[in-house]
Amino acid sequence: MRFSVGAAPPGCGGLSVQKWKSIDSMQRSIQALDSSPYSDSSVDLESLPGKLGNLSSHSPGRRPSTRDSPVTTDARYVFDDVELRASERRLLIGGQVANIGSRAFNLLLMLVTHRDRLVTKDELIEAVWPNVVVDQNNLVVQIASLRKLLGNQAIVTIPGRGYKFSVPGVQVLRAHELPRRDQPLAAPLRHAPLLGRREEVRRVGELLRMHRVVTLTGASGIGKTRLAQHLCEELSPAFRDGSAWVELASASDGRLVIDALARALNLDLRAADPLPGLMHAMQNRRMLMVIDNVEAVADDVARVVHALCESAPGVRFLLTSQVPLRITQEKELRLGPLSVPTHVLPVAEALQHGAVALFADRAQAMDHRFALDDANVGTVIGICRRLDGIALAIEMAASRVSLLGVDELAQALEQRLDLLLSTRKDVPERHQTLRRALDWSHGLLAETERLALRRLSVFTGSFSLDAALDVLTGDESATPESARWDGLDALTELVDRSLVIVEPGEPPRYRLYESTRQFAAEQLAASGEEESCRRRHALAMRRIVLALFDQRLRDWDHAHAGVALELDNAREALSWALRADPLTAVMLAPPISWGLVTSSTAALDIWRATEALLSDDMPLHVRAQWAGSASIFRLPCWLPRRVEWARTAIDLWRGTGESQGLQLALLNASRLLAQDDPAQCRDWLAEADALNAPGMAPGLRAMRADVEAQAALDAGDTGAAIAAFEQALRAAAASHNSFIMQLLSRELARARMVQATSQPDHREAA
Numbered sequence: 001m002r003f004s005v006g007a008a009p010p011g012c013g014g015l016s017v018q019k020w021k022s023i024d025s026m027q028r029s030i031q032a033l034d035s036s037p038y039s040d041s042s043v044d045l046e047s048l049p050g051k052l053g054n055l056s057s058h059s060p061g062r063r064p065s066t067r068d069s070p071v072t073t074d075a076r077y078v079f080d081d082v083e084l085r086a087s088e089r090r091l092l093i094g095g096q097v098a099n100i101g102s103r104a105f106n107l108l109l110m111l112v113t114h115r116d117r118l119v120t121k122d123e124l125i126e127a128v129w130p131n132v133v134v135d136q137n138n139l140v141v142q143i144a145s146l147r148k149l150l151g152n153q154a155i156v157t158i159p160g161r162g163y164k165f166s167v168p169g170v171q172v173l174r175a176h177e178l179p180r181r182d183q184p185l186a187a188p189l190r191h192a193p194l195l196g197r198r199e200e201v202r203r204v205g206e207l208l209r210m211h212r213v214v215t216l217t218g219a220s221g222i223g224k225t226r227l228a229q230h231l232c233e234e235l236s237p238a239f240r241d242g243s244a245w246v247e248l249a250s251a252s253d254g255r256l257v258i259d260a261l262a263r264a265l266n267l268d269l270r271a272a273d274p275l276p277g278l279m280h281a282m283q284n285r286r287m288l289m290v291i292d293n294v295e296a297v298a299d300d301v302a303r304v305v306h307a308l309c310e311s312a313p314g315v316r317f318l319l320t321s322q323v324p325l326r327i328t329q330e331k332e333l334r335l336g337p338l339s340v341p342t343h344v345l346p347v348a349e350a351l352q353h354g355a356v357a358l359f360a361d362r363a364q365a366m367d368h369r370f371a372l373d374d375a376n377v378g379t380v381i382g383i384c385r386r387l388d389g390i391a392l393a394i395e396m397a398a399s400r401v402s403l404l405g406v407d408e409l410a411q412a413l414e415q416r417l418d419l420l421l422s423t424r425k426d427v428p429e430r431h432q433t434l435r436r437a438l439d440w441s442h443g444l445l446a447e448t449e450r451l452a453l454r455r456l457s458v459f460t461g462s463f464s465l466d467a468a469l470d471v472l473t474g475d476e477s478a479t480p481e482s483a484r485w486d487g488l489d490a491l492t493e494l495v496d497r498s499l500v501i502v503e504p505g506e507p508p509r510y511r512l513y514e515s516t517r518q519f520a521a522e523q524l525a526a527s528g529e530e531e532s533c534r535r536r537h538a539l540a541m542r543r544i545v546l547a548l549f550d551q552r553l554r555d556w557d558h559a560h561a562g563v564a565l566e567l568d569n570a571r572e573a574l575s576w577a578l579r580a581d582p583l584t585a586v587m588l589a590p591p592i593s594w595g596l597v598t599s600s601t602a603a604l605d606i607w608r609a610t611e612a613l614l615s616d617d618m619p620l621h622v623r624a625q626w627a628g629s630a631s632i633f634r635l636p637c638w639l640p641r642r643v644e645w646a647r648t649a650i651d652l653w654r655g656t657g658e659s660q661g662l663q664l665a666l667l668n669a670s671r672l673l674a675q676d677d678p679a680q681c682r683d684w685l686a687e688a689d690a691l692n693a694p695g696m697a698p699g700l701r702a703m704r705a706d707v708e709a710q711a712a713l714d715a716g717d718t719g720a721a722i723a724a725f726e727q728a729l730r731a732a733a734a735s736h737n738s739f740i741m742q743l744l745s746r747e748l749a750r751a752r753m754v755q756a757t758s759q760p761d762h763r764e765a766a
Helices: 017-031 045-055 104-115 121-128 136-150 198-210 224-238 253-265 275-282 295-311 356-364 377-386 391-399 407-420 434-442 447-456 464-473 480-496 512-527 530-549 556-580 582-597 600-611 622-633 636-656 658-670 679-688 700-715 718-734 738-758
Strands: 076-079 082-085 091-095 156-160 160-165 171-175 213-217 244-246 286-290 315-322 332-334 501-503 509-510
Touching: 017 356, 045 501, 082 104, 104 136, 121 136, 136 156, 136 171, 136 213, 136 275, 160 434, 171 275, 198 213, 198 315, 198 332, 198 377, 213 224, 224 244, 224 315, 244 253, 253 275, 253 295, 275 295, 275 509, 286 295, 295 315, 332 407, 332 582, 356 377, 356 391, 377 407, 391 407, 391 434, 391 530, 407 434, 407 512, 434 512, 434 582, 447 464, 447 480, 447 512, 447 530, 464 480, 512 530, 530 582, 556 700, 582 600, 582 622, 600 622, 622 636, 622 658, 636 658, 658 679, 658 700, 679 700
Parallel strands: 213 315, 213 332, 244 286, 286 315
Antiparallel strands: 076 082, 076 171, 082 091, 156 160, 501 509
């Protein structure tokens, strides 16, 4: 039977009216809690006399049990934004002291210290009200006051039994272990000053203001960790709860990821599934979490970080990884190499570049006698450039200066994988040598990606997607189409892991850092497939540069720029072909020599080397192309050979029946022998004119007009020469041939000068 509050029931069991007033007041407090899902079972007033009778057993003379009494220690309990300081008997919420009575404090301390189990009502009463006869409703009131401070879910009622503290992730700390709000909970080791990353520091700060998750990606040794260490320290004061550093280099699965985060936050997570506890512990935090070396467990980190983004809106994440997480909250910032001067600069200007500043700083740290000066600055810049501005490699190289000196170090870089190692003891094992750093990245790859990386090592400098796919598709068991898709997938993954670098441009080009290329080349040599891979590379370069070379009469500038981009790889292919594939070597000679317009000596070496490989077994058009191009090459020592090859080219092109090749050979020969055999030249010009057809390449029209202009000058007809030069200029412009346009412009100006002065032409022989 239940009575209304304030009315004394009949048969009050001998209790005084004053006692019933006290019970009435208590009942009013309880009534307000009846609707709460966290309250104890409703109180039946008919049972109160019995309950009060039970309480009388706690006589003043009885010594209560202290088995579960809260013990005053220097321990501090931290959860969410709450801090319970046992020795100081203070409760801080959000850094502010909360107004809490001594009974409520003892009660909370009892519940928190026994948070791993249910605490019965009798245990709580014995601990909080020792040697006092008290009604259990006092306990209910104190629980209610704690719930107002901590939230209803902080303390769960187990009806008829007791209470349990339900907040997970409680930190148990000693006084000296408490995290300072303006310092990282778990801070990285302090290292030397950050050099050359001012813009990146600013950019990351901007990104963290706009995005929950920022991931620094980049190649191994590029400087991701050092930048993150700097940001962890510098940005900590901007967050109420500071920053925490989490190292994942040794983590191998999802559970270890959560363990690492919990250790950094001094959390005690004992549940079988610790993620909910971590989410709850961080839900009210305002802090920066910096997580280093994510790549080995990227999928696990993605799951955890995504969950924490949902549950902890005040937490920002800064990650370092070779691959992005690919979650919706993430913004990736790909970290590039340190800046390196493109040419030799004065010392003060060179030190404005991060790579040079880092080298000088580390070299001086190893040997105080080292100084960057005018004598060595050029060599240091060259070293930094050959190391691609990679911070780790530059640090290692600088540490060798005291032993080798700058000049000897520069010469030894070809053996960089064995030469470069760290002398510092505070760097991870994987960064102790350059080889180990690369091996770490290589070990994270799937087998298809390792295969792709070692095959790409045949490239020198930048390469196109088309060339890369030709080299990657070496699996003859797959169809060409499926093999190219597989190759594209592998290349994409290598780009994501910053093992292959994308160079800006349209279309984009790709390259490997030189240290990575050398490491991958070792893997290729050990695989037994180097020869087949180099053959695919040579065939790819042959196809690409010949296609560009064929465009030179219609779009000279585009074709020449394209060959210039491919020149390093074409020469690498030629080097292999000279010993392994004579036909490919002969086919590569014309476009490579054409691309080497500023290096006559190198081109001469190519003509001489490939001339020895010519064979009658080779296709006519291959020999014709070689002969025609050889006849254009201008170097005094080659002049007798030019005439010979010009005549040979005409004969060979006639045999192919290809009109454009023949027309080009005839015009070249006519220009070359105009002075020595004018009659033969007139016959050749007539034969070339007979081959004219609609759609004739503008480059051929420019050549024909130029030959006509030169003949007019030789005949003393400057007016006709000027008209022919103007016609040649228009045709050269149509073929986008800026090189020939410059030559023709000079010839035209000279002809006009001759006309104006009526002086005989003293042109230099072209």
